[in-house]
Amino acid sequence: MKTFVVGISGVTNGGKTTLAKNLKKYLPNCSVISQDDFFKPESEIETDKNGFLQYDVLEALNMEEMMSAINCWMESQRHALLSTNWESAEEISILIIEGFLLFNYKPLDTIWNRSYFLTIPYEECKRRRSTRVYEPPDPPGYFDGHVWPMFLKHRREIEDITWEIVYLDGTKSEEDLFSQVYEDLIHELAKQKCMQVTA
Ligand SMILES: Nc1ncnc2c1ncn2[C@@H]1O[C@H](COP(=O)(O)OP(=O)(O)O)[C@@H](O)[C@H]1O
Numbered sequence: 196m197k198t199f200v201v202g203i204s205g206v207t208n209g210g211k212t213t214l215a216k217n218l219k220k221y222l223p224n225c226s227v228i229s230q231d232d233f234f235k236p237e238s239e240i241e242t243d244k245n246g247f248l249q250y251d252v253l254e255a256l257n258m259e260e261m262m263s264a265i266n267c268w269m270e271s272q273r274h275a276l277l278s279t280n281w282e283s284a285e286e287i288s289i290l291i292i293e294g295f296l297l298f299n300y301k302p303l304d305t306i307w308n309r310s311y312f313l314t315i316p317y318e319e320c321k322r323r324r325s326t327r328v329y330e331p332p333d334p335p336g337y338f339d340g341h342v343w344p345m346f347l348k349h350r351r352e353i354e355d356i357t358w359e360i361v362y363l364d365g366t367k368s369e370e371d372l373f374s375q376v377y378e379d380l381i382h383e384l385a386k387q388k389c390m391q392v393t394a
């Protein structure tokens with residue numbers, strides 16, 4: 196069994212989790228790992244001079260634990276290969292990793308088979324964020340004082356990246372985003388299959 200790892204990153208409330216869930220429904224042998232599941236407890240989050248908890252930085256995440264989850268998935272695919280017949284050994288297993296800080300985390304650089312980055316404009320992002328309930332809740336001024344500046348920093352950081360990132364317009368409908376990415380992935384997976392055959 197071969198593996199194919201998809202990264203879905205982008206701005207908070209850009210639609211990463213929604214897109215990943217929709218893809219999982221329609222792609223065969225597909226698992227999802229969500230970066231949001233790896234936040235450190237509040238007691239371990241730094242605070243800045245304005246009293247804002249610094250959640251939107253890599254240090255707020257237990258990335259070692261997330262890497263273990265990814266390695267665990269890789270390992271389970273290897274085991275599946277050992278206990279399977281030759282035919283299903285041809286199949287590709289897909290792992291979608293979705294989260295707001297993926298492509299600036301060096302240890303993952305070589306893992307991506309396809310990378311997507313969802314963006315939405317400032318106003319829309321602020322509006323969507325205000326409708327969500329976070330734990331702990333966003334204090335007044337948090338979006339402009341922490342969330343958006345950290346997103347801009349992150350986006351700048353990934354400008355220098357050497358591999359291809361497909362930028363997605365997060366203001367498109369959920370259905371349109373799904374179709375665009377699904378079709379792109381089917382195409383990429385077919386390319387990978389071709390490479391296996393000719394290798
Ligand atoms: N394509 C879309 N158009 C409009 N709203 C969307 C779209 N995708 C997701 N949403 C909504 O935006 C909010 C954030 O979506 P979510 O997938 O949780 O974003 P993220 O995981 O990037 O933070 C949710 O309320 C969701 O219903």
Ligand SMILES: [Mg+2]
Binds near residue numbers: 212231
């Ligand atoms: Mg999410």
